[in-house]
Amino acid sequence: xxxxxxxxxxxxxxxxxxxxxxxxxxxxxxxxxxxxxxxxxxxxxxxxxxxxxxxxxxxxxxxxxxxxxxxxxxxxxxxxxxxxxxxxxxxxxxxxxxxxxxxxxxxxxxxxxxxxxxxxxxxxxxxxxxxxxxxxxxxxxxxxxxxxxxxxxxxxxxxxxxxxxxxxxxxxxxxxxxxxxxxxxxxxxxxxxxx
Amino acid sequence: xxxxxxxxxxxxxxxxxxxxxxxxxxxxxxxxxxxxxxxxxxxxxxxxxxxxxxxxxxxxxxxxxxxxxxxxxxxxxxxxxxxxxxxxxxxxxxxxxxxxxxxxxxxxxxxxxxxxxxxxxxxxxxxxxxxxxxxxxxxxxxxxxxxxxxxxxxxxxxxxxxxxxxxxxxxxxxx
Numbered sequence: 001x002x003x004x005x006x007x008x009x010x011x012x013x014x015x016x017x018x019x020x021x022x023x024x025x026x027x028x029x030x031x032x033x034x035x036x037x038x039x040x041x042x043x044x045x046x047x048x049x050x051x052x053x054x055x056x057x058x059x060x061x062x063x064x065x066x067x068x069x070x071x072x073x074x075x076x077x078x079x080x081x082x083x084x085x086x087x088x089x090x091x092x093x094x095x096x097x098x099x100x101x102x103x104x105x106x107x108x109x110x111x112x113x114x115x116x117x118x119x120x121x122x123x124x125x126x127x128x129x130x131x132x133x134x135x136x137x138x139x140x141x142x143x144x145x146x147x148x149x150x151x152x153x154x155x156x157x158x159x160x161x162x163x164x165x166x167x168x169x170x171x172x173x174x175x176x177x178x179x180x181x182x183x184x185x186x187x188x189x190x191x192x193x194x195x
Numbered sequence: 196x197x198x199x200x201x202x203x204x205x206x207x208x209x210x211x212x213x214x215x216x217x218x219x220x221x222x223x224x225x226x227x228x229x230x231x232x233x234x235x236x237x238x239x240x241x242x243x244x245x246x247x248x249x250x251x252x253x254x255x256x257x258x259x260x261x262x263x264x265x266x267x268x269x270x271x272x273x274x275x276x277x278x279x280x281x282x283x284x285x286x287x288x289x290x291x292x293x294x295x296x297x298x299x300x301x302x303x304x305x306x307x308x309x310x311x312x313x314x315x316x317x318x319x320x321x322x323x324x325x326x327x328x329x330x331x332x333x334x335x336x337x338x339x340x341x342x343x344x345x346x347x348x349x350x351x352x353x354x355x356x357x358x359x360x361x362x363x364x365x366x367x368x369x370x
Contacts, residue, residue, distance in 0.1 A: 026260060047263060052286035055256035059286070062257035065221060065244050066264025086249035094246065180290035184263065192265045 004141040009104055009166040014039050016102065016140070016149045016164065017073065021045065024063055024191065028056030028076030030111040032104050034171035036075050042176045044190035050178050054084030057101060061091055064099035067191075071098050073153065078105040078119045085128055091159055092133030100153040100160045101129075106168050114168060129161040136160035206335040207232035210297075213339050214269055217346045220244065221261045221268035223254035229299030229365045230271045251276035255283040259292045267350060270296040275314045277321055277357070284325035284355070293349035294327070297342065297358045305367035318359065327355040333363050 013035045017023075020039055025046040027033040033048035040046045049056060060074035081088075081103050091099065107120030119125060126139045135158040140149045152160045177183055185195045211233050214222075222237035222245045224230060237245035248254050254270040261268045272280075277298060287294045301308070302315015319329045328348060332341040338360065345356035 024264075026263075049286070051289070052256065052283055054252065055259075055283050055286055058253040058256035059260035059263075061253075062221065062260025062262075062266075062268070063264045064260075065246070065257075066261040066266035070264075084250070084253065087253050089249050090246065090253055180286070184290045184292065187263050188265070191263070194265075 005107065005165050005167045007141060007143065007164070007166045008169045009035055009106065009164075010169065010172050012140075012146065012164055012166055013075070013102070013104060015146045016153060016162065017075075018150055018154070022071065023073045024067065024070050025073045025075065026056055026060040026063060027074070028080035029053055030077060030080070031106070031171040032056070032075045032077045032080065033176065034174055035104060037176040038172040038174040042174065044186045047183055047187055048176060053080055054087075056080055057087040057091065058084065060101070061087070061094070061096070061099060064096040065094070068096065068098055071100065071154070074099070074101045076101070076103055077110075078103060078107065078117045078125060079109045081125060082118055082123075085125070088129050088132035088134060088161070095133070095135060095159045097158050100156070100162070102153060102162045102164060104164050104166055106166050108168055110168070110170065126161065126163040129163070134159050134161045137163070139163045139165065141165040206338045208236070209339050210342060211236040213342055215240070215243070217267065217343070217350075219267045219269050219346075221258070221266050222246065222271065223248055223257050223268060224271040225251050225254075225273070225276055227271065227273045227299055228368065229273065229360060230297070233271060233297075251279045252283040255280050255294070256286060258294055259286050259290060262292050270294075272296060272298055274298055274300045274302055274318045275311065277318045278314045281321060281325060284322075284327065287355045288326040291353045292355065293353050294355035295342075295345045295349045295358070296356075297360060299360045299365055300362045301368070302362075304362040306362065307367060307370035315362075318357070322357045327357050329357050329359065331359045331361055333361050335364065338364070
């Protein structure tokens with residue numbers, strides 16, 4: 001098991017996601033929401049959180065089941081996913097082909113002062129995803145693996161889970177909307193044409 | 196003598212039909228004796244998605260995600276599950292998501308398992324503290340109109356509503 005944490009999330013996340021415009025994106029609180037709000041300029045195809053910890057994967061699952069015609073990407077962190085890691089089992093029994101999960105694992109709770117998370121102390125979220133019957137899983141910790149990760153997230157015919165191991169460099173800073181109602185309305189208007 | 200959770204078949208069948216005729220297509224649940232008929236009907240229905248959860252709070256976030264995509268949903272759980280959801284209700288409240296949960300009550304009328312009592316007493320104050328409406332159905336005749344009211348409040352007024360199917364309605368589980 002590799003424990004290399006040399007990748008910087010500010011480069012690795014955009015490189016793996018690529019052009020985000022054709023995706024529907026749900027992000028867990030803190031770092032992952034900042035990564036993706038920065039990449040999408042807090043666009044109308046992204047719903048970010050600053051609370052409801054542990055809810056991102058389930059919210060993305062609900063969206064993926066609702067819209068099988070669209071690719072849904074959940075971007076979350078190791079701490080957010082650990083809070084409701086059982087959701088991987090719920091994803092695993094359904095395996096929606098249009099759902100991809102990117103877990104940006106820096107091994108720490110960055111928002112609260114960089115305390116070590118369980119993944120820094122031997123817990124492997126890719127193995128938990130595998131054990132939860134998610135069909136396509138990978139751990140990415142080197143730059144040369146990024147094209148493969150991008151392909152899995154975009155093209156796999158079945159739910160995919162990428163564990164992206166990064167260093168503790170902070171996410172990009174961005175002023176994003178914290179108004180979940182306004183973001184919900186914008187998201188639905190862009191996708192459905194209704195509020 | 197009523198069997199365990201006996202006598203529910205007619206109103207539960209009616210409740211399933213009501214949810215379907217209101218366009219509910221996603222049923223999230225944690226297995227529960229009081230919801231047995233509803234859960235089984237959703238599993239057998241090829242036109243809906245029926246999702247067993249590992250914990251009820253997953254269902255709260257799933258229902259919000261489904262709304263982003265334009266799908267109506269319901270979360271079926273027992274009173275104990277409400278306690279597992281509390282922080283996730285922040286997502287519903289902050290986003291003003293329409294949300295309906297149907298809660299089978301334990302820990303009240305005639306309860307024989309003391310472990311059910313604390314959360315049974317906690318359900319109504321907890322959901323109301325989190326900004327949700329709490330409606331109770333005490334008789335079979337009240338079930339459909341109460342759930343219809345909840346669906347209208349949710350999907351026409353962006354409210355979140357917990358419908359409590361009371362223990363007087365579903366019966367106490369013998370211990």
